[in-house]
Amino acid sequence: MADLIEVVGLRKRFGGLLAVNSVDFTIPQGTIVSLIGPNGAGKTTFFNMLTGVYKPTAGRIVFDGEDVTGKPPHAITERGVGRTFQNIRLFQNMTASRTSWSGCTRASRAGSCAASCALRA
Numbered sequence: 001m002a003d004l005i006e007v008v009g010l011r012k013r014f015g016g017l018l019a020v021n022s023v024d025f026t027i028p029q030g031t032i033v034s035l036i037g038p039n040g041a042g043k044t045t046f047f048n049m050l051t052g053v054y055k056p057t058a059g060r061i062v063f064d065g066e067d068v069t070g071k072p073p074h075a076i077t078e079r080g081v082g083r084t085f086q087n088i089r090l091f092q093n094m095t096a097s098r099t100s101w102s103g104c105t106r107a108s109r110a111g112s113c114a115a116s117c118a119l120r121a
């Protein structure tokens with residue numbers, strides 16, 4: 001099965017701190033994967049690079065066969081990549097499921113409000 005996401009040698013440096021060091025990561029199409037690690041391991045930094053919030057210091061990100069390394073967030077979103085942010089203050093009263101679905105705003109035909117309410121259009 002082809003890889004939907006292929007990450008090669010991804011690295012992010014914040015000054016003297018190497019937050020993500022040469023990560024290789026693939027997600028085959030049609031699979032569900034998770035990324036786990038201790039606090040400060042670099043998970044959020046990795047996702048921020050994957051979704052264009054941070055530009056990698058080095059490495060390559062390929063999404064659906066296209067090199068998207070360093071592209072801005074809106075360009076990544078246009079290609080169908082959704083995400084939520086690590087901020088528990090955003091939706092205090094929503095379940096984990098509803099919070100996750102809010103990241104599907106663009107994929108939903110119902111808009112951000114319905115997506116936040118977990119309504120599938």
Ligand SMILES: Nc1ncnc2c1ncn2[C@@H]1O[C@H](COP(=O)(O)OP(=O)(O)OP(=O)(O)O)[C@@H](O)[C@H]1O
Pocket residue numbers: 014017019037038039040041042043044045046086
């Ligand atoms: N914008 C930033 N500027 C400087 N250092 C940063 C920045 N963002 C993250 N870091 C540092 O990079 C390292 C990785 O942080 P990151 O938030 O990616 O870890 P994490 O795996 O998501 O942790 P947690 O499980 O606590 O969410 C940490 O040492 C953090 O302090």
Ligand SMILES: [Mg+2]
Pocket residue numbers: 043044045086
């Ligand atoms: Mg994090």
